[in-house]
Amino acid sequence: MKKFYYLKSNKKNLKIFILLGFILIFTSILDVILKSSLGINLTSFLPNTINFLFPLIIGSIGFYFLRFEYTGIKNLDLLNKNINTNDFNAILTLLIIFVLIITVPPSLNWLIFEATISGETKESCTGEGACWTFIKIWFRRIIYGMYPDEHHWRINISFIALIVLAFVGYFTGNKLRKYLPLYYIIIYPIIAFLFIYYLISGGSFGLVWIDTGSWGGLSLTFIVAFFCLIFCFPIGMILALARRSDLPTTRYISISFIEFWRGVPLITVLFMASVMFPMFLPDDLFIDKLIRVIIAISLFEAAYVAEVIRGGLQALPRGQYDAAKSLGMGYWKMHIFVILPQALKFVIPGIANTFLALVKDTPLIFVVGLADFVGMITMAKANPNWLGFVMEGYIFAAIIFWIICYAMSNYSQKLELKYKTDK
């Protein structure tokens, strides 16, 4: 043991230990790089197991030499404090570095450097990498579904208009600012519905009527997610209020409604909307499948939104209710002007999470035969001319969804900071 003690790094010969440590670490990293990307095994003379563990052993010894309490060298101290606190951490650090070295270059190669995007057919994909030609050729279908090509401008115009209208809030003056909630909760959804009904669906003003069966792709995902977002919020709010109310009948009806929807999986809800629900309607009343699905998802998510809002209502101190009542406000005035604005501020993260879950749930409408974004890719991969590009398709879907969801969650965090009123 005593002999080992001399090997422990001390400050007397600091430079030697630093040099030795870095040399060992770089040797281990170099060894892994050579093994993984060039296929050169410098230590093949060693027994198999030691050969395999060689970089790890060398690297951890290097980190051991580098470990000082305090040296005064800024970068070294930072290194020791952050990734080299003890043996276990050093080994984990090394493992992570090795895994990154082994996995990142091949995946980047596959994704970008050796990928093909030129050409029009399957045959142009000769490289080792991904075949983005597949996505390029099917791009319009993936975005617009089976919507006729010559009418794509209708979807484009409606979406651009809706996005522009959504940003009205940024440009309104202080005078009109108080009407913004009204605009976003009531007027904007109506405008959106009119756009989708008259422009995308058509059938009037000389536009060809296009059946909802041929809608699809990313645009359908957006339409479903958008309307479900709009509908589930007010329904959830009413349910939350009903669950908190003093009236037993409303309370129990709301509780059973919420618990029912929260207890069943969305897929059975969609089955119910597509298979069972038509049985519950009169013969002459036909509701389009898309609308049925939107209603089903909205009710489903409303139950979750209700629970989140209830959390906010419960977190509000009793004094707020009493103060509002003492000003002579009735039930609705009290809730609209005093309780809900504060309660909703509390639950912004929760609501954002629920909305995120909703967006991630929309691809499920595929099970009832509506081909959304993921559904279109699933259909494209089954096309006989384009067999064998499943990986590209789903990775593309994952990337797009990741961007959407990540943006949403980041935005919700910003919103949370913006509305944080206390302390």
Next chain:
Amino acid sequence: MIMKSKIPAYLLFFIGTLDLIYKLFFGAIFEPDSDFYYEYVRPFVTFTPFIFFAIGGVFLKEYRVNNTLEIYGTTKFNYYTPQFFVFLFTILIFVFFIYNAQVNMDTRGIQFGFDFLRQEASFDVNFSLIEYDGSHSYGRVYFVGLINTLLVAVTSIIICTIIGVVVGVARLSPNYLIRKVAGWYVEFFRNIPLVVQIFFWYFAALRTMPLPQNTEPFFGSFFLSIKGFYTPSFLWNNLDIFIYSLIFALISIIFIKKYSDKLRAQEGKQIPVLYISLSLIIILPLLSFLLGGSSFEIEKPVLKKLAKTSYIFEGGLRIPPEFIALVLALSLYTATFVAECVRAGIEGISKGQKEAAASIGLNRKQILNLIVMPQALRIIIPPTTNQYLNLTKNSSLAALIAYPDLVLVFAGTALMQTGRAIEIIMIVMFTYLSISLLISLGMNWYNKKMAIKEK
């Protein structure tokens, strides 16, 4: 002249209700046969009950403004009227749906009932833990699906808990790299829809696995091929004796633990519970082998040639690729949420607690085991149970990749064959609902048990 009585309001509400009931069940009272009517008048006629209600509401408001005394404080009126209307609407919606279902089923000649559960199912399920073939009944199909669902759920819950706890702790690690990698993992897997992940694992990742004849065995007799994962299986003799001995060992361990707790509380004595329980759980099953006559052989999967280019593994246990893909996707996805719960729980313990524990001389391990964890668990477990519940419900996505779970075999194949949409979907929903409610009941019990008992 302002109305000062509530009679017109009640009258209008009454007329509105009658109108609504009539519209729901018999259609409009008066329907002239003209285009003008259908284009412009009918949409408004549909809404007449609500117009009645609205005008009634205005009258009521007038009345209440003139009798200000009644606005504040809960009067009988304020208490019963809203409840009556909510109740009425709910009942009306239910009656409307049931009435229509009755009419529709009558016209199609379908009877409502659960007798179909005893009929022969006559379709095969490719993965089942209990004995099943086409000659069994639809009731049996239900149990096959339910057990498959529970199997996926339980396996994924175990795996996601392990990954989640590791990642959650890693996110609080002092090591910068580990913290970042754990953070990337959570951000990455949380923001991709589960459907895409399941499709990716099943259609993209597992399809790159080799054909049975090209598989490389690892650890001797485990094979991962495109047809699934093959492991050696146990062939048991007298399995029941072994299981009884195991159960007996577990029960006695629980009793010993309780006894030792009592002893410690009353007399301050400590017994080595861990060693006793370990020896019990090893010795009792061993005894069942030596004396009880239970034994097992290991059956290894062997490659067998069926035709010129078609090979298959025989023997051993086959885990289908659907199951692997589903478990991978579910556990990797849910683990991100579990990790966040764990992180929140550990972060939720104030620093003062740890410092106080250190100041009375506990070491790091004791601080973690006796001070931090019991308190952190109180924060971690409720949201984590919620995630388990979500996982169980999400396991119904199995239907997308044809893993024979409850939704696929029962709400899919059985529904197509029998056409009993209402009954089958009701059964499936009721099943999931009862699983959820059972878990929430357990949760509430646990919460009550763990709640800080204030004196």
